[in-house]
Amino acid sequence: MVKSENKASETTATSAVMQLSAVSFGYERKPLLYDVSLRIAPGEMVGLLGPNGSGKTTLLRILSGVLQPQEGQVLLEGRELTQWGRRGVARRIAVVPQELHMPFAFTVEHMVSLGRTPFISSFLGTRTKQDLAIVQDAMQAAGVSGLAERVFNELSGGERQRVMIAMALAQQPAVLLLDEPTSHLDIRYQVETLELVQELNRERGMTVVAAIHDLNLAARYFPRLILFQRGVVADAGPAEVLEPGLLKRVYGIGVQVGILRGAKHLSILPPYSEEANEVEESGIEPSVHVIAGGGSGERLMRALADAHIPFSIGALNIGDSDHTLALRLATEVITEQPYAPLSSETLKQVRARLAHVSMLIICPTPIGPGNLMLLHEALLAAQNCLPVLLLNSQDFPSASKDREPGEPEIGDIVSRDYTGGEGIKIVKQLLQAGAVSVMSIGEALEVIKKRAVTPGRTISSDN
Numbered sequence: 001m002v003k004s005e006n007k008a009s010e011t012t013a014t015s016a017v018m019q020l021s022a023v024s025f026g027y028e029r030k031p032l033l034y035d036v037s038l039r040i041a042p043g044e045m046v047g048l049l050g051p052n053g054s055g056k057t058t059l060l061r062i063l064s065g066v067l068q069p070q071e072g073q074v075l076l077e078g079r080e081l082t083q084w085g086r087r088g089v090a091r092r093i094a095v096v097p098q099e100l101h102m103p104f105a106f107t108v109e110h111m112v113s114l115g116r117t118p119f120i121s122s123f124l125g126t127r128t129k130q131d132l133a134i135v136q137d138a139m140q141a142a143g144v145s146g147l148a149e150r151v152f153n154e155l156s157g158g159e160r161q162r163v164m165i166a167m168a169l170a171q172q173p174a175v176l177l178l179d180e181p182t183s184h185l186d187i188r189y190q191v192e193t194l195e196l197v198q199e200l201n202r203e204r205g206m207t208v209v210a211a212i213h214d215l216n217l218a219a220r221y222f223p224r225l226i227l228f229q230r231g232v233v234a235d236a237g238p239a240e241v242l243e244p245g246l247l248k249r250v251y252g253i254g255v256q257v258g259i260l261r262g263a264k265h266l267s268i269l270p271p272y273s274e275e276a277n278e279v280e281e282s283g284i285e286p287s288v289h290v291i292a293g294g295g296s297g298e299r300l301m302r303a304l305a306d307a308h309i310p311f312s313i314g315a316l317n318i319g320d321s322d323h324t325l326a327l328r329l330a331t332e333v334i335t336e337q338p339y340a341p342l343s344s345e346t347l348k349q350v351r352a353r354l355a356h357v358s359m360l361i362i363c364p365t366p367i368g369p370g371n372l373m374l375l376h377e378a379l380l381a382a383q384n385c386l387p388v389l390l391l392n393s394q395d396f397p398s399a400s401k402d403r404e405p406g407e408p409e410i411g412d413i414v415s416r417d418y419t420g421g422e423g424i425k426i427v428k429q430l431l432q433a434g435a436v437s438v439m440s441i442g443e444a445l446e447v448i449k450k451r452a453v454t455p456g457r458t459i460s461s462d463n
């Protein structure tokens, strides 16, 4: 039994040209990517989308082996990337960076011939006739043969972009990784560059993964899109990924998505007014708000989504594992910058949301100085008669056996309070204000369904 399972996973691994399994990575111990799993099949053309700083370049560096994940596995053709060695990787994966600064006045032809380096016996070794033919072919395919004698540093941004693609082609890679290949290009070069990449994908069967900011170009050229925000938020075709609600949650701006007359692909336009940006595209008003963090909300979010209960969540910091999942599952996500304390603006948003929901669920997240203010908001709401459920972690024993006679059941908060008792104090006040402690997600769902309360309840905010 175990054997056949292993065999099945081996087959899956080898049928993917690249595979990431539960990859986590951070710079200088600051976590950036969390639990990223991806399979890229041979011949796929994948667009990597995500806001600035969401980790696209970092992910490409992990795929190319420049960075090694702190956790998880990166496989190339079913084998650990690190086992291929530098030359082995360079013979299979080529990277087109955003920019390349050459310290020397290299000609284009010289630059492109550097792409053959992984295939010659040493750096100073001679290139064969075949190498030279491959270099010529790469220059022709990328449309830079006419620039062969020009100095790379003296070319325009668009020309340089093409030379970098030619360099990558000279590697004859199975996988081409491009980091924003259109970022410095005018519209003609943008289209020409992506047409070229598409041709390489279709005609040479090259697997392409490209980070790309332009959502319209992404819709037009990439059959598979991965929306990334320190983790995979969505991974599907353009129609599913370029969904206005999802884009609003990830980019923080409302967009209009549609098909222009005569066009074959989706177009994405920014809002035409501030008012349009305010529109809730899904039209669904969440009736439940969730406070979570650090993975404490994962199971509840999945259960609510499975039960088709629309919910809002937050505030969550970008990069928190709950945040990535929330972008996918919640109707509304209140977001704070990575590692930043909650700002008064963010707390205002939480307060406004609590004024419109029919129930608040607080997940068993560790309470520290950073999120104590959220508990304060929860207390205000509870004192204004908002039903509040305190979800206890099943991993910790209940503290009920230690409580004094007459004291409320405070659940497992004792074991996750890092505020010197302030968190526990607020939880006790919450219970006194009518909050209910529940021991399981099933129990929480039962309460929510029983209440089935209507949205739109108002509470005063100055209490």
Ligand SMILES: Nc1ncnc2c1ncn2[C@@H]1O[C@H](COP(=O)(O)OP(=O)(O)OP(=O)(O)O)[C@@H](O)[C@H]1O
Pocket: 027, 028, 032, 050, 051, 052, 053, 054, 055, 056, 057, 058, 059
């Ligand atoms: N070498 C590094 N050391 C420390 N932090 C880094 C390093 N490289 C990137 N970062 C940080 O990691 C985060 C993600 O960066 P990354 O370049 O991967 O994002 P991105 O999605 O490609 O962004 P953009 O769209 O702006 O190019 C950013 O906050 C960035 O400042």
